[in-house]
Amino acid sequence: MTTPRTMFDKIWDAHVVQARADGTALLYVDRHMAHEGSHHAFRDLAARGLGVRRPRQNFATADHYVPTTGRRAADAASPEIAGMIETFDRNMAVTGITAFPLGDPRQGIVHVIGPELGITLPGLVIACGDSHTSTHGAFGAFAFGIGQSEMTHVLATQTLWQTRPKTMRISVTGRLAAGVSAKDVILAIIARVGAGGAVEHVIEYAGATIRAQGLEARLTICNMSIEAGARAGMIAPDDAVYTYLEGRDFAPRGALFAQAVAAWRHLPSDPGAAFDREVALDVAGLAPMVTWGTSPEDGVAITERVPDPDTLAGADERESARRALDYMGLVPGTPLEGLAIDRVFIGSCTNARLSDLRAAAAVLRGSRARVPVLVVPGSTAVKRQAEAEGLDRVFIAAGCDWREAGCSMCVGMNGDLVAAGERCVSTSNRNFPGRQGKGARTHLASPAMAAAAAVTGRLTDVRRLLGGA
Amino acid sequence: MRPFTTLAAVAAPMDAVNVDTDQIIPARFLKYPRSGGYGGFLFHDLRFGDDGSERPDFVLNQEPFRAAQILVANTNFACGSSREGAVYALADFGIRAVVAPSFGDIFHANCLKNGLLPIRLPAATVAALRAALHAAPGGRIAIDLAQRQLTAPGGSSHDFEIDPHWQRMLLEGLDELGLTLTQLAEIEAFEAGYRAARPWRATLMPGP
Structure with missing residues (x-):
């Protein structure tokens, strides 16, 4: 045995x-x-x-x-x-x-x-x-x-x-x-x-x-x-x-x-x-998530409010959260849904595959983005497949910028940067200070949520646009 | 690699949790060769304002912490990106050891390859160290790697654990790659058995 x-x-x-x-x-x-x-x-x-x-x-x-x-x-x-x-x-x-x-x-x-x-x-x-x-x-x-x-x-x-x-x-x-x-x-x-x-x-x-x-x-x-x-x-x-x-x-x-x-x-x-x-998680009631702070652990349901650092356990955690809110330009208690944004990035090794682009396009189809949107396929092959099924037309018709494959605005090393103070909804993986550009404010979300934010110019519960919620 | 045996030096406290390697060195500096030195990039956007002037509130811009060779940090220090530039920046600035309750795994490995000693101690111990450094700036911490012991400014001693393999590499300043290159025969023997055991794996390693 x-x-x-x-x-x-x-x-x-x-x-x-x-x-x-x-x-x-x-x-x-x-x-x-x-x-x-x-x-x-x-x-x-x-x-x-x-x-x-x-x-x-x-x-x-x-x-x-x-x-x-x-x-x-x-x-x-x-x-x-x-x-x-x-x-x-x-x-x-x-x-x-x-x-x-x-x-x-x-x-x-x-x-x-x-x-x-x-x-x-x-x-x-x-x-x-x-x-x-x-x-x-x-x-x-x-x-x-x-x-x-x-x-x-x-x-x-x-x-x-x-x-x-x-x-x-x-x-x-x-x-x-x-x-x-x-x-x-x-x-x-x-x-x-x-x-x-x-x-x-x-x-x-x-x-x-x-x-x-x-x-x-x-x-x-x-x-x-x-x-x-x-x-x-x-x-x-x-x-x-x-x-x-x-x-x-x-x-x-x-x-x-x-x-x-x-x-x-x-x-x-x-x-x-x-x-x-061992960790167990039941996601039956899970709502679309968005991050409010400068660590990927700062994710909450879109239906929630910006948390109050004073409610956190530990002085260092409270101080870190205060610094994060200061960097993000957010006040505790503010509803996340409705927060005005400046830009959307759909891309990265996290969410730039064909199914991600389809999910974003499904939300953007027939709409017009209210803020600049950068859509960067994860690979040249993904780009070709997306174009073969017309996703590029959907993005372009919505006013999005349809680009060539690369890491792009997830890390900004190629010069695709979010300007200081700008609030960006991003399908990438890190909301660290300066990650998308010096002073950039990143809210991590899914491709559908990023597309919803593009359509309204605000953090938005995508379920509203899908006829739910 | 520069050996690490003992060190007694000024230590700087850094209280934030989850300090990521993007903070330690912003991505835009990673394209530069190491030969020019990475010390100036360390914590760049926290250390310097937009006009390039020092931010007086940042710990490493304050006396006596400018001379710090030890950093006492908080939970999950240097998480995130695998960039070894974070270690280059710390090392080139003059930091030789970092003490924290926990580290990003990749950063921890990168430290060991560059003669920078990462020391894990219980959160309460590290918090007490930071508090002591805030209360009496300039306090020196002593580290004895052979004894696996850290002595706080107040004189209290704390044993720490380190994998014996990495302890020896650091103590003797051994080059890990140089050591492995002496074991290529063993690697080749492994490869032969590996191919034979699962024939499809041979397709993973065609040619030379």
């Missing part, structure tokens, strides 16, 4: 090259992904006189710094930013890594193209120099963000020294109401667990609600695991994953694919497997 294991245990155990008595392990990395922001690692590698040990297990794309107005480095917002894209192209040429540069039809945000191209597979250890690498766990992988030093280590050895994280299962039950989506679920989870609540843990999302989510919704949920502090997020793979992956560019083919699926079916956590921590 073997001890029941979690999915995380199974993946970890299969990748241990060397286990040390003190608990750290040298872990094998199946696939590593890089982007233009990874330049320190490539410089470090070159300075050490090292090459990429397994080029075919490394992939890269241009996403963080790329212009969304054109597809040439020359379209970049500044010569310095163009230089980042040129440096990326040079690094790729030297290292022999499979790259999807600016202009490539497979280019896009690394966490969008990984699944699209079948680079992301169940059971793999995946690392990338970006904290939202947790996204890939939606297909049953152990995927986590790393820094530049660790990137150099992976490039040179295809391994990483890791301390084994603890496990946390978050079981979600209850049927989601109309107008409520995966983004609302993950914002509710982060509000419950806290921005640091899952530090040193890997989260497995489970329960009937999670199982009922489409693959893109699962990617959205795993994407924001890091916003609860988790090392990674994961969801057990199922037939939906296998069907999606079959025939993708970098997935196994033919008989090997069948063998892979047979192996993947053993991945889900065994009945009775023990997790270090």
Whole structure:
């Protein structure tokens, strides 16, 4: 009788090259992904006189710094930013890594193209120099963000020294109401667990609600695991994953694919497997969520009011909340619904896949946006698919700015910025001060909620526009 | 990597919870090479006004904290983005250790690769340290990594835990990658077994 294991245990155990008595392990990395922001690692590698040990297990794309107005480095917002894209192209040429540069039809945000191209597979250890690498766990992988030093280590050895994280299962039950989506679920989870609540843990999302989510919704949920502090997020793979992956560019083919699926079916956590921590959440009554502050844990229902810091436990928490409200230009007790906004961003590795664009377009169809709206597809492939079904026409007719794929206004590194003092409803993942631009005020929300805010120019309960609420 | 053995230095308190790495270094500075130094970027938008002048209310702009080599922070310090620039900025400013109840996981790992010591202590202990530093600015904290011990300005001692692997790397200033490169044979043996056990995995590692 073997001890029941979690999915995380199974993946970890299969990748241990060397286990040390003190608990750290040298872990094998199946696939590593890089982007233009990874330049320190490539410089470090070159300075050490090292090459990429397994080029075919490394992939890269241009996403963080790329212009969304054109597809040439020359379209970049500044010569310095163009230089980042040129440096990326040079690094790729030297290292022999499979790259999807600016202009490539497979280019896009690394966490969008990984699944699209079948680079992301169940059971793999995946690392990338970006904290939202947790996204890939939606297909049953152990995927986590790393820094530049660790990137150099992976490039040179295809391994990483890791301390084994603890496990946390978050079981979600209850049927989601109309107008409520995966983004609302993950914002509710982060509000419950806290921005640091899952530090040193890997989260497995489970329960009937999670199982009922489409693959893109699962990617959205795993994407924001890091916003609860988790090392990674994961969801057990199922037939939906296998069907999606079959025939993708970098997935196994033919008989090997069948063998892979047979192996993947053993991945889900065994009945009775023990997790270090269990959290349960019923989302049956969940309303669309929006954040009021400067941490992703500051999510509340759109029907609520700006909270009063004085009601919080802990002096440091109260002071942090006061600073957040001051930065956000908000007064305690103000109803969130109806708050005037200046701008909307629909994009990012959290919410820029086809289903996200469809949800936003469904709200915007036949309406006119009252504020500037930037719509940035998560990948060039998503852009093509959206255009094939006419979503671009909906956005353009509503007065939105329909752009090329990249990280764009989620992090502003390419120059797509929110001006100081502007209030932006964003489908991205972080409302940190200055994240979307110095002094920018970010309210995180779902694509449908962002579109609703665009239509009215105010924070709006999207259920009103859908004929509900 | 510069070894970390012992340190006795001025410590600066930072009370906010969930300080994210976007605060520690705004994204716009990440395109610069390390060679130019990252110290000037540290907490840039909290440290400097729009005209580039120092904000007097920010702790690292105040005496005696300008000379701080230790930061005593709060829960979930350096959460968010994986940017190692956050560690470069702290290190280049002169910070050699950060004490907090908890850290963002990726930041914690990045610290260890750069000779910056992250020390986790219970929240009440860290709160008391911050209170002591506020009450008597300029108080020095002593750290002995070999003994895994931190001594507060008032003289009280606190044991902290650190994974023995990383403790040794820091104490001896070892280069982790250099060490792993001596174990490539073991990695290759693992790869061979890995391919054989699940043939489809061979498609993950074609070619060289």
